[in-house]
Amino acid sequence: MINERVAADFLGYTVRALQNWRVRGGGPDFVKVSSRSIRYRRRDLIAWAESLLVANTTQADNR
Structure with missing residues (x-):
């Protein structure tokens, strides 16, 4: 298991983004x-x- 800093780097997001997702889902x-x-x-x-993968921009709008 990895801490949130390493997880954020792995995903290419900030630690703050991970914190917000934990609160908001x-x-x-x-x-x-x-x-x-x-x-x-x-x-x-x-x-x-x-789970976020899409094949085109139309699919992204349907989320």
Whole structure:
């Protein structure tokens, strides 16, 4: 499991984006180790990114 900084780098997003997704939903699954410790599994990050794949811009508008 990796911390949020490494996860953000892996996805190409900011740590702040991951934090916002955890509050609002819509981001990758995460593991809450403790109240101050969040971790991500690489396979969950990959699965989340793959769920966003589209073949053309029309598909992106239908989300």
